[in-house]
Structure formats: structure tokens, C-alpha cells
Amino acid sequence: xxxxxxxxxxxxxxxxxxxxxxxxxxxxxxxxxxxxxxxxxxxxxxxxxxxxxxxxxxxxxxxxxxxxxxxxxxxxxxxxxxxxxxxxxxxxxxxxxxxxxxxxxxxxxxxxxxxxxxxxxxxxxxxxxxxxxxxxxxxxxxxxxxxxxxxxxxxxxxxxxxxxxxxxxxxxxxxxxxxxxxxxxxxxxxxxxxxxxxxxxxxxxxxxxxxxxxxxxxxxxxxxxxxxxxxxxxxxxxxxxxxxxxxxxxxxxxxxxxxxxxxxxxxxxxxxxxxxxxxxxxxxxxxxxx
Amino acid sequence: xxxxxxxxxxxxxxxxxxxxxxxxxxxxxxxxxxxxxxxxxxxxxxxxxxxxxxxxxxxxxxxxxxxxxxxxxxxxxxxxxxxxxxxxxxxxxxxxxxxxxxxxxxxxxxxxxxxxxxxxxxxxxxxxxxxxxxxxxxxxxxxxxxxxxxxxxxxxxxxxxxxxxxxxxxxxxxxxxxxxxxxxxxxxxxxxxxxxxxxxxxxxxxxxxxxxxxxxxxxxxxxxxxxxxxxxxxxxxxxxxxxxxxxxxxxxxxxxxxxxxxxxxxxxxxxxxxxxxxxxxxxxxxxxxx
DNA sequence: TCGGCCATGAAACATTTGTTGCACGAAGTA
DNA sequence: TACTTCGTGCAACAAATGTTTCATGGCCGA
Numbered sequence: 241x242x243x244x245x246x247x248x249x250x251x252x253x254x255x256x257x258x259x260x261x262x263x264x265x266x267x268x269x270x271x272x273x274x275x276x277x278x279x280x281x282x283x284x285x286x287x288x289x290x291x292x293x294x295x296x297x298x299x300x301x302x303x304x305x306x307x308x309x310x311x312x313x314x315x316x317x318x319x320x321x322x323x324x325x326x327x328x329x330x331x332x333x334x335x336x337x338x339x340x341x342x343x344x345x346x347x348x349x350x351x352x353x354x355x356x357x358x359x360x361x362x363x364x365x366x367x368x369x370x371x372x373x374x375x376x377x378x379x380x381x382x383x384x385x386x387x388x389x390x391x392x393x394x395x396x397x398x399x400x401x402x403x404x405x406x407x408x409x410x411x412x413x414x415x416x417x418x419x420x421x422x423x424x425x426x427x428x429x430x431x432x433x434x435x436x437x438x439x440x441x442x443x444x445x446x447x448x449x450x451x452x453x454x455x456x457x458x459x460x461x462x463x464x465x466x467x468x469x470x471x472x473x474x475x476x477x478x479x480x481x482x483x484x485x486x487x488x489x490x491x492x493x494x495x496x497x498x499x500x501x502x503x504x505x506x507x508x509x510x511x512x513x514x515x516x517x518x519x520x521x522x523x524x525x526x527x528x529x530x
Numbered sequence: 531x532x533x534x535x536x537x538x539x540x541x542x543x544x545x546x547x548x549x550x551x552x553x554x555x556x557x558x559x560x561x562x563x564x565x566x567x568x569x570x571x572x573x574x575x576x577x578x579x580x581x582x583x584x585x586x587x588x589x590x591x592x593x594x595x596x597x598x599x600x601x602x603x604x605x606x607x608x609x610x611x612x613x614x615x616x617x618x619x620x621x622x623x624x625x626x627x628x629x630x631x632x633x634x635x636x637x638x639x640x641x642x643x644x645x646x647x648x649x650x651x652x653x654x655x656x657x658x659x660x661x662x663x664x665x666x667x668x669x670x671x672x673x674x675x676x677x678x679x680x681x682x683x684x685x686x687x688x689x690x691x692x693x694x695x696x697x698x699x700x701x702x703x704x705x706x707x708x709x710x711x712x713x714x715x716x717x718x719x720x721x722x723x724x725x726x727x728x729x730x731x732x733x734x735x736x737x738x739x740x741x742x743x744x745x746x747x748x749x750x751x752x753x754x755x756x757x758x759x760x761x762x763x764x765x766x767x768x769x770x771x772x773x774x775x776x777x778x779x780x781x782x783x784x785x786x787x788x789x790x791x792x793x794x795x796x797x798x799x800x801x802x803x804x805x806x807x808x809x810x811x812x813x814x815x816x817x818x819x820x
Numbered sequence: 821t822c823g824g825c826c827a828t829g830a831a832a833c834a835t836t837t838g839t840t841g842c843a844c845g846a847a848g849t850a
Numbered sequence: 851t852a853c854t855t856c857g858t859g860c861a862a863c864a865a866a867t868g869t870t871t872c873a874t875g876g877c878c879g880a
Contacts, residue, residue, distance in 0.1 A: 388682035
């Protein structure tokens with residue numbers, strides 16, 4: 241197995257955790273979850289809160305390679321120390337090569353992802369949400385990498401409008417759904433350059449059927465945006481040569497879902513609560529720990 | 531004289547500073563300048579660094595109204611505690627109603643989405659990408675809303691490593707895949723609170739199989755992160771009452787894919803070009819217009 | 821100059837801290 | 851069953867912590 245990065249004491253802890261005795265695991269989890277208190281409060285205090293023996297903390301520290309709790313705590317303290325340098329901002333774009341070239345690439349990529357978000361316009365999203373709110377039925381389309389955005393939107397909208405939201409092509413060939421569009425329904429198409437024929441076909445079908453068309457795209461001149469009632473723009477192009485950025489599209493999708501939910505009022509809230517209750521009853525989730 | 535705002539112990543300290551004896555001023559300034567060490571290291575340690583008498587710290591605390599150094603330190607500790615709520619700080623949640631309430635909501639939501647991005651750490655992503663690069667096979671898991679992230683990652687990685695990347699559960703029940711994990715393979719699990727049992731099961735299976743485990747999660751103490759070789763953190767919690775934010779997870783996924791591609795070098799480039807050529811030949815895309 | 825006052829450092833104090841030795845009990849082995 | 855190993859809680863330990871006391875020395879007013 242590859243040598244795990246010893247970047248942070250927390251990661252060392254996490255790696256060793258599963259191979260530890262049960263009580264030590266409990267304590268370890270507690271430390272990982274409350275690492276701030278671990279650095280500030282005393283071992284006995286922590287033991288009292290965690291409901292464990294103080295000695296367990298010392299044993300935990302030794303089990304993962306420290307000489308004692310003091311040393312582990314010191315490591316945690318250093319890891320938590322507020323970085324003396326700014327996290328991002330005016331970071332010099334130096335060394336394109338060298339040992340940390342990968343890290344620089346990640347940094348660049350993240351910056352590129354973040355750069356597009358502030359330019360997203362809020363007004364069209366709010367208007368599109370109103371259209372969704374009024375729609376008797378909502379169809380969602382996205383191909384290739386945009387499929388993930390479409391599925392997220394589908395998932396979130398179905399949380400509170402389960403019967404009225406549907407992915408195009410979810411229950412058979414897309415073409416079957418294209419004939420099902422009706423006036424009073426809404427069709428969402430997500431895409432960016434290069435545009436797939438399939439998405440354009442969906443948009444055209446929606447237009448012809450008289451459904452209100454919402455396009456989430458990277459350009460107002462995108463072919464799916466032709467005839468659209470609402471066009472929500474994001475910036476896909478980022479670092480050249482790599483995959484286009486989808487964070488903007490995701491942000492739009494989530495905002496859209498949030499506002500639509502908000503417009504749904506008490507009824508939507510009720511539906512969401514029902515859904516969550518059902519999931520909880522099916523014990524889908526891991527119970528939260530104290 | 532107006533009672534000064536007792537908002538933070540540091541401000542109390544600064545206010546009282548000028549009226550203190552000289553030595554206490556020095557110590558006070560030292561505490562204000564090194565408040566992180568003040569909360570973590572011991573009084574005697576601080577005294578040694580500051581070149582002052584340990585007793586001076588006790589006297590300082592009493593001089594500004596605390597019962598002793600312990601109490602002052604406790605106050606500083608609480609003031610420094612990472613806020614479990616509202617990294618939004620002093621944002622006035624004004625006009626929640628009115629004509630443009632929806633637009634305001636969109637704006638808030640978008641800001642919340644963007645806020646988490648700068649805090650993503652690049653180093654672990656680069657390390658995880660190396661692990662992916664070395665992996666003979668890559669499994670990807672995500673449930674509920676995280677499924678969209680998993681599918682995006684799957685899509686992008688398959689563009690240049692089609693035979694080696696696979697969604698868990700893509701070709702049958704998840705349980706079948708869980709037994710297929712092998713050492714030398716990589717398993718990516720994406721999730722945030724509340725965590726699904728299924729995702730935890732996948733993580734545990736990966737750990738037991740000796741595969742390298744990469745967790746993309748909202749907390750280092752997430753159950754899927756236990757035993758993980760790499761943990762990539764994003765912030766899911768945003769506007770309360772609404773769906774958690776996935777932009778951070780998407781940004782991480784895309785950075786991960788980009789660096790992995792970069793590590794692939796000429797071979798990966800070739801594969802990607804082949805894939806694109808095939809798509810073009812199938813006339814998937816709408817030709818660009820001049 | 822004297823006497824009171826306060827700031828200051830050093831040492832002694834009681835308390836709390838992290839650690840370790842020990843005993844008990846469960847789980848595994850011969 | 852008898853023996854060993856290991857995990858665990860308890861209690862005692864030495865070290866370190868924050869606090870207090872005391873002695874010293876400088877400062878100002880009488």
C-alpha cells in the first residue's frame with residue numbers, strides 16, 4: 241500500500257482508526273470531531289465530555305505513533321494554527337514546474353472555477369424559478385458532462401415535487417418524451433459548447449410544444465437558447481486544454497431549486513419533510529453522534 | 531464615558547491597555563499579538579517567549595476584570611472557536627420580503643455557494659490525483675445528491691481512462707462491486723451529512739480490501755473518511771433550511787480529474803483525442819458557426 | 821530625608837495535568 | 851479446562867500549571 245501522506249495528524253489518526261481497539265476508536269472519533277477542544281481543553285475535561293477514561297487519550301496518542309497526548313496535542317495545535325500566509329488571493333503564479341507543479345495546477349483550477357460564480361446574474365434565475373413554480377410538470381435535460389447537473393436538479397426538485405419532475409429519457413428513449421411536452425409545462429435544457437444535437441432537439445421540441453423553455457448555457461447564442469423563455473448563463477471555459485467548468489451550472493441549478501422551493505411555501509416544506517421522514521424511517525442515514 | 535462594547539476579550543484588553551502599568555502593557559500587547567498561542571500554550575511558556583514573569587499574566591487578567599488567567603484564556607478560546615454557524619459574519623439578513631425577495635434569495639444563495647470555494651485545500655487534491663494516477667482501477671461512489679458529483683467524475687475520468695473507471699453499482703447491485711475491490715485500486719466515496727449507510731459500507735469495504743480510499747466529504751470526521759488515505763474537504767452547509775451546497779464538491783471533482791489527466795501525460799491526451807474524434811464522427815455535436 | 825505606595829521578580833503553594841502500574845474480565849489458544 | 855493475551859477502568863504518581871505571598875527597589879509627597 242502506498243505510504244499515506246502524513247500531512248496532518250488528523251489524517252494519521254483517521255488512517256489508523258479502523259485498526260484500533262473499540263474504546264480507542266471512540267476516543268479517536270471524538271478527537272477528530274472536536275479537534276478544536278482537543279487543542280484547548282485538558283485531557284480530563286475531554287474525557288468527561290466524551291465519557292471515557294483519561295488514560296484512553298494517552299493510549300490513543302501512543303497507538304498512532306506519538307510519545308504521548310502532549311505531543312499529539314502539540315501536533316494538532318500546529319496543524320490548526322492560522323496560516324501566516326493568505327490562503328488564495330494574490331498568490332504568485334510562479335513555478336509552473338518543479339515538485340509542486342500539481343498543487344499549483346489545482347490552485348489554478350480552483351481559482352478558475354470560483355472566478356465564474358460572481359458573474360452569474362440573479363434576476364433571470366428568480367424569474368425562471370417563478371416559471372418552474374407555475375409549471376404543471378417539469379422536464380430536465382442534459383447530456384454528457386451536463387447530465388450530472390441535470391440529475392442534481394432532478395433530485396432536488398423531486399424532493400418536494402416528486403410527481404411533477406422528470407428527467408427526459410429517464411423511462412425510455414428520449415424521443416418518446418419529446419412528444420409529451422405540453423403547454424403549461426417547463427423544460428430545462430443544460431448545455432455548453434460544443435452543443436449536442438440531442439439537447440438542441442429537446443429544446444426545439446419544447447418550443448414547438450408551447451412549453452416554457454429554460455436554458456442553462458454558457459452563451460446567449462447557444463442553439464438551445466433559441467426561443468427560450470429564460471436563459472441562465474454561466475462560464476464554462478476555464479483553464480484551456482482541460483474540461484470545462486461546471487461549478488457555475490451547479491450553482492445555478494441549486495439556486496434555482498432553492499428559490500423554487502421557497503416559492504412553494506408551506507406545501508413544499510411539508511412535502512420535503514415527508515420525504516425526509518420516509519428516508520429516516522428506512523434508516524438510510526447513519527445516526528448523528530453526540 | 532460610554533461603556534465600551536465587551537464584544538471580545540481582545541477588545542477589552544486593547545481598551546484597558548493604556549491605563550495599565552508598563553510591564554502589564556508589554557504582556558498585554560504580547561497576548562493581543564499572539565492570541566493563538568495564548569489559548570494553546572501554557573502561561574509559563576508564554577512568559578518565556580515574551581521575556582516576562584509568569585505572574586504578570588495573572589495580574590493582567592485580573593487588571594481587566596477576569597478572576598484569573600484561566601478565565602481570560604477561556605474567553606479567548608471561545609472567541610477563537612471556529613463558528614459552527616454563519617461564516618457569513620455581519621451579513622444583515624434584511625429584506626427577506628418585498629418585491630425582490632426572490633432575487634435577494636438567489637444572491638444570497640450564490641454567495642453562499644462561492645464562499646466555500648476559497649477554503650478548499652489544494653495539497654490533498656494533488657496527492658489524491660497521484661493515487662488515482664497509480665491506481666489500476668478506479669471506483670466511484672455517491673448517493674442521493676452526491677450521485678451527480680460521482681457521475682461527473684466518472685464521466686470525466688472515463689474520457690481518458692475508459693476501461694479503468696467505474697461507478698459502484700453501475701452494472702448491478704452495489705454489493706456485487708464491493709467484493710471486487712482489490713489492492714492497487716482506488717475507491718472514491720462522496721458524501722456529506724447526513725451520511726448514507728450505503729456510502730459508509732463502500733468505504734469500509736474499500737478499506738478492508740486494501741484499496742486506497744479517497745473520501746470527498748464535508749468533515750474530516752465523516753464516517754466514510756475513517757481509514758481513508760486521502761480526504762478532500764468541502765463545505766456543504768450553507769443557507770439554513772435549503773439544500774446543501776455541492777459546488778465545492780464539484781470543484782474538487784473537476785480539479786481532481788484535471789490533475790489526474792495532467793499526470794497521464796501524452797497517453798491520456800491521446801485517449802482523450804480519440805474519444806473526441808469518435809464523438810465528432812458520430813456527429814454528436816452541432817458544428818460551430820462562424 | 822523619611823515613609824508610604826506601587827510595580828516587579830522570585831520562590832513557595834495548592835491544584836491540576838498527563839502518565840503509569842495494577843487488577844479485573846473478556847476473547848482466543850493449547 | 852487451564853493458560854495466555856489483550857483491552858479496559860481505577861488509582862496513585864511525578865511533573866507542570868496557575869496563583870499567591872513575600873522581599874526588593876524605584877517613585878513621589880511630606
